[in-house]
Amino acid sequence: xxxxxxxxxxxxxxxxxxxxxxxxxxxxxxxxxxxxxxxxxxxxxxxxxxxxxxxxxxxxxxxxxxxxxxxxxxxxxxxxxxxxxxxxxxxxxxxxxxx
Numbered sequence: 001x002x003x004x005x006x007x008x009x010x011x012x013x014x015x016x017x018x019x020x021x022x023x024x025x026x027x028x029x030x031x032x033x034x035x036x037x038x039x040x041x042x043x044x045x046x047x048x049x050x051x052x053x054x055x056x057x058x059x060x061x062x063x064x065x066x067x068x069x070x071x072x073x074x075x076x077x078x079x080x081x082x083x084x085x086x087x088x089x090x091x092x093x094x095x096x097x098x099x
Contacts, residue, residue, distance in 0.1 A: 003036040003037050003039050003040075003046070006036045006039070007032060007033065007036050010032070011029070011032060014028060014029075014032050015028060015029060015032075024092070026090055026092070027092065030082065030086065034078055038071070038074065041063065041066070041067040041070065041071060042063065042067075043060050043063050049063070
């Protein structure tokens, strides 16, 4: 399932859960978008990854090797982007509830 399809399926459920728990749904939505966009690190994360894997030129350990290096770097970059840019754009109070 692609990232867009995943968000379309679980997005409404996750956002309703955020609203019912009193959490800021914008923050939860941004987290959901970031989490689903990271699926390309997995063999079954995207159709393109599955096609490349099915060709036999890559093994699952190749995906894991790249994810080991790329995942922490991506998380640090995304955390910096959220803190330095999205907090100001969305007008979120970092000391407020849900952050």
